Amino acid sequence: MTEKNAAPDSITTVSSREVYRNHWMRLREDEILRSNGKPGIYGVVEKDDAAIIIPIDSGNIWLVEQYRYTIQERALELPQGGWEMEVENPEELARGELKEELGLDADSMTYLGWNWIAYGFCRQKHHVFLATGLTATETDPDDEEHDLVVRSMPIAEFEQKILDGIIRDNCTMAAWAMYLLWKAKPEVLRQSES
Template sequence: MSPRKRRPGIERGPWTVHGEKLVYQNPWMKVREYDVTRPDGKPGLYGVMEPENLAIGILPVFRDGSVMLVGQYRFALDCWSWELPEGGGPLNEAPLESARRELAEETGLEAANWLEFMQLDMSNSITNERAFAFIAWDLEMGEAEPEGTEDIETRRLPFAAALREAMDGRIRDAFTLAMLLKADYMARHGELPEAVTRAILNPAGKDDPHGPR
């Protein structure tokens, strides 16, 4: 069967969009279906999940070189997952403000210093979700206030140990892997603030007169 003749539509790269409809919506996401002509000229459908929030991730680095992981059950995969603190930020809110809130809610931590060090496209074949990642340091501990959908545990361990767990498969969350690897690369290439680099690469804290925190 020969490919159907292209109807008038909107060009979207090598695709042609002839129509779209909203097929599902809840407070956290929408699913939109597109009637398309594929790059090979054949008719098709394309579904896109559109989150109502940005993805926000935080790498909290203590002065002694340790980091804080958050553990929780992930419903979609039916499994427990250890991750760096993550959450959603409203599309109309500055990502940094969302990051401050998420860190405090999940861990009780507040940071005096912040650095946005990465942006990501998440699972870009099926969703238009965008992610922002921050390093937080000069940390102070407070009380965590998780949301009702979150049953959270926390675990503090050296940065190198967290990176090792990411490399051997004990940590599987893609956003966490990306943050740990990017921070390690940037530290080794002198692209992070000195205090963060020193904590990551010299975790003993021997050169810090204030000791670990």
């Protein structure tokens, strides 16, 4: 269930135009009017929903390392992605990404919730799943994932890499925080949310 702030909107859209579109995203520019009477513009990147998966097996966590063009460096992160189309079943997307990037199937996919990715300029949801009971299957990487390297490590090592600044992906850290909060709840509360 989604909660919306009950306060009235403080920005009104006067007009909107699409500036750019490709297979992965849409960019629009909105002319706006703020509640203080000041006009402005707002650029919004629109992307379809994505999934991020926390694959845990026998005290280890599975990650991917890949070159991220926007930051011009390799990044270590949880497997994540979207299909560049509207998705009705986020679990199907998460299972697809798990197979595509790691070559794994999961006996259990636990939905932990969703969050916005960089909502200061982007409209995209990230559905967060815990994947357990992992078994190997074939990978099916996208062309964009040609250099993807699969890593598995103990959870303590993963957390230390976050603290050391080696893992800096905000989506990975947000998903991990969501998992830790979920895990800290008593079992009876977790079951009632299912």
